[in-house]
Amino acid sequence: xxxxxxxxxxxxxxxxxxxxxxxxxxxxxxxxxxxxxxxxxxxxxxxxxxxxxxxxxxxxxxxxxxxxxxxxxxxxxxxxxxxxxxxxxxxxxxxxxxxxxxxxxxxxxxxxxxxxxxxxxxxxxxxxxxxxxxxxxxxxxxxxxxxxxxxxxxxxxxxxxxxxxxxxxxxxxxxxxxxxxxxxxxxxxxxxxxxxxxxxxxxxxxxxxxxxxxxxxxxxxxxxxxxxxxxxxxxxxxxxxxxxxxxxxxxxxxxxxxxxxxxxxxxxxxxxxxx
Numbered sequence: 001x002x003x004x005x006x007x008x009x010x011x012x013x014x015x016x017x018x019x020x021x022x023x024x025x026x027x028x029x030x031x032x033x034x035x036x037x038x039x040x041x042x043x044x045x046x047x048x049x050x051x052x053x054x055x056x057x058x059x060x061x062x063x064x065x066x067x068x069x070x071x072x073x074x075x076x077x078x079x080x081x082x083x084x085x086x087x088x089x090x091x092x093x094x095x096x097x098x099x100x101x102x103x104x105x106x107x108x109x110x111x112x113x114x115x116x117x118x119x120x121x122x123x124x125x126x127x128x129x130x131x132x133x134x135x136x137x138x139x140x141x142x143x144x145x146x147x148x149x150x151x152x153x154x155x156x157x158x159x160x161x162x163x164x165x166x167x168x169x170x171x172x173x174x175x176x177x178x179x180x181x182x183x184x185x186x187x188x189x190x191x192x193x194x195x196x197x198x199x200x201x202x203x204x205x206x207x208x209x210x211x212x213x214x215x216x217x218x219x220x221x222x223x224x225x226x227x228x229x230x231x232x233x234x235x236x237x238x239x240x241x242x243x244x245x246x247x248x249x250x251x252x253x254x255x256x257x258x259x260x261x262x263x264x265x266x267x268x269x270x271x272x273x274x275x
Contacts, residue, residue: 048253048274054241055097055270056172062096062240063175065214071095093267099258100216100237104265105227112264115236122207123160124254124273125149126247130167133190137180139166140193140218146200153250156204161254163210165244166190172242180219187219194225201233210238210254210271238271247273 056062064070071091079085093112094100102109127149132139141164150156168189171177180188192209197216200206209216209230216237217226230237238256252275259267 050275052243052246052273054243054272056242058096063178093265096268097240098268099266101266102231102234105231109231112267113260120256122254123157124252125156125160125162126165126244126249128165130165133166137188138218138220139190141196142193143196143199158205159207161208161210162200162206163244166212168213169242189213189219191218192216192226197226197229208236210241212241212244248275251275
């Protein structure tokens with residue numbers, strides 16, 4: 001139990017830290033004000049000439065796979081009271097734009113910290129099923145779709161991330177429309193068919209698959225075959241990707257900035273494409 005002397009020292013320390021932070025902030029503001037108006041920017045990293053963010057902002061209102069799984073946050077400290085600003089978040093690993101690590105579905109499968117950097121930077125292929133998905137929310141990516149894509153855009157590279165564009169991002173602002181649940185609670189949104197997933201693993205040696213929906217399996221799946229095939233092959237998945245319609249069908253590189261949660265079954269990631 002803290003004595004009165006202890007409390008006084010704690011308060012003094014907190015006030016001293018706040019004063020120091022406030023003083024530092026004022027000094028920084030002074031430096032900014034004194035900086036030359038035409039200061040040269042630091043050289044940008046050389047990637048492709050084009051960049052596209054594939055990540056949704058992490059909010060408390062983004063659609064969750066099941067109601068009640070949404071993130072929550074609160075302000076922990078404020079600049080006014082404490083000299084700096086900080087939030088506390090409560091969230092599941094599989095919320096928002098995120099990675100499914102192999103350990104998400106396979107006992108003993110690799111976790112977030114075990115995915116290598118060279119696995120998270122890969123060639124990207126975007127397979128467009130948006131026209132069909134607009135008519136049939138239960139549609140899946142098929143082997144025929146993959147073969148048709150290759151006829152038009154070339155062979156899918158070994159080690160690629162194969163990404164499904166279904167146009168589902170247009171629904172991301174409406175949780176009910178994004179989940180597509182019917183009166184019985186069954187979800188309806190596109191995903192990868194098991195046959196397509198197996199073909200990609202066996203015939204093309206892909207590194208990952210990704211979708212612009214809540215799951216790499218279609219919403220009505222109860223067996224999660226695509227997840228099991230992918231994780232069983234020690235590959236990872238990407239879910240809730242944004243802006244896939246603005247990425248070329250072939251020729252891009254995808255970069256997955258996965259948060260390496262300890263023992264993570266996956267986790268949030270900043271994902272972008274460059275070409």
